[in-house]
Amino acid sequence: MTVEAFAPAKINLTLHVTGQRADGYHLLDSLVVFADIGDRLTLERAEDLSLSVSGPRAGGVPVDGRNLVLKAAALFGPGPGAAIRLDKRLPAAAGIGGGSSDAAAALRGLAALWGRDLPGPEAVLSLGADVPVCLAPGPVRMRGVGEEILPAPALPDFGLMLVNPGVEVPTPAVFKGLVRKDNAPMPDLPNWTSAAVLAEWLAGQRNDLEPPARAEAPVIGEVLAAIAASPGCLLARMSGSGATCFGIYPGRAAAEHAAILLRESRPGWWVEAGAPYTL
Numbered sequence: 001m002t003v004e005a006f007a008p009a010k011i012n013l014t015l016h017v018t019g020q021r022a023d024g025y026h027l028l029d030s031l032v033v034f035a036d037i038g039d040r041l042t043l044e045r046a047e048d049l050s051l052s053v054s055g056p057r058a059g060g061v062p063v064d065g066r067n068l069v070l071k072a073a074a075l076f077g078p079g080p081g082a083a084i085r086l087d088k089r090l091p092a093a094a095g096i097g098g099g100s101s102d103a104a105a106a107l108r109g110l111a112a113l114w115g116r117d118l119p120g121p122e123a124v125l126s127l128g129a130d131v132p133v134c135l136a137p138g139p140v141r142m143r144g145v146g147e148e149i150l151p152a153p154a155l156p157d158f159g160l161m162l163v164n165p166g167v168e169v170p171t172p173a174v175f176k177g178l179v180r181k182d183n184a185p186m187p188d189l190p191n192w193t194s195a196a197v198l199a200e201w202l203a204g205q206r207n208d209l210e211p212p213a214r215a216e217a218p219v220i221g222e223v224l225a226a227i228a229a230s231p232g233c234l235l236a237r238m239s240g241s242g243a244t245c246f247g248i249y250p251g252r253a254a255a256e257h258a259a260i261l262l263r264e265s266r267p268g269w270w271v272e273a274g275a276p277y278t279l
């Protein structure tokens with residue numbers, strides 16, 4: 001038996017930091033979507049548990065017990081084995097939850113392969129604050145430290161371009177650089193009737209991690225300017241703790257056109273185009 005599991009990129013369309021818990025973790029209010037751009041896992045029954053990592057972004061990704069895929073597998077406790085192959089396409093430490101989405105895809109895949117229930121919510125959260133939202137990828141409002149998943153209104157069709165300049169930005173350093181932690185949450189979410197209406201609404205919201213991320217990696221400013229200047233772009237913003245930024249376009253074709261042009265002018269950057277993804 002072989003199970004395939006897709007690990008889509010997570011995008012924080014907004015990311016408001018609204019407080020801090022006693023343990024140091026920050027309270028968030030974030031509109032999260034996923035893109036049909038991501039890593040691929042293939043899982044097969046085997047005597048032992050093993051992981052191999054290949055693909056264009058495999059370099060530097062741990063293949064031992066530090067890999068979130070193996071940490072996810074460990075949550076099931078002792079049991080049957082599995083040979084897991086991870087085709088790594090998303091840049092790591094990039095604000096698009098690559099490792100978290102891999103962990104969530106491994107949980108879904110192993111539950112299907114082994115006929116087991118998913119581990120409980122606290123165990124899932126112990127893998128990382130972004131793992132709960134990655135378990136059932138789709139547009140949601142995420143609160144708490146990442147464990148509170150609330151429904152979001154249906155999204156209009158739109159295109160997405162993701163751009164990473166090749167600089168890893170460690171998440172803890174970005175949170176540490178925040179000047180204020182008690183920022184305003186998002187207002188009630190309206191019904192967005194088109195990509196343009198969504199982009200206009202998002203323009204009035206924030207990613208509070210952008211200033212400290214830009215202090216860590218000033219190239220983020222260049223990335224945002226390049227996306228904003230691309231044809232058809234309705235909005236350019238940073239996702240998560242960076243450095244990946246995204247552009248919103250009226251549709252997939254416009255995003256693909258912008259990506260072709262940006263790859264030519266910035267051959268060293270990771271540039272992908274797609275559309276929202278729901279499992």
Ligand SMILES: C[C@@](CO)(OP(=O)(O)O)[C@H](O)COP(=O)(O)OP(=O)(O)OC[C@H]1O[C@@H](n2ccc(N)nc2=O)[C@H](O)[C@@H]1O
Pocket residue numbers: 012015024025026027028030094095096097098100127128129130131144145146171172175239240241242
């Ligand atoms: C910032 C976000 C927004 O979606 O995305 P990324 O930039 O990672 O993609 C996430 O909250 C990241 O989630 P994740 O990367 O799973 O975080 P974890 O591994 O649990 O924590 C890494 C570190 O980030 C900080 N952290 C994380 C989440 C949170 N709500 N408050 C925090 O302060 C803590 O310093 C923690 O030590």
Ligand SMILES: Nc1ncnc2c1ncn2[C@@H]1O[C@H](COP(=O)(O)OP(=O)(O)O)[C@@H](O)[C@H]1O
Pocket residue numbers: 060061062066067068069091092093094095096097098099100102103130171240241
């Ligand atoms: N499957 C994985 N893919 C990517 N990184 C992983 C994975 N497992 C563990 N890691 C580690 O997690 C760190 C954060 O990676 P990632 O989840 O991609 O960050 P972010 O949430 O900021 O996009 C990496 O620096 C890497 O060492």
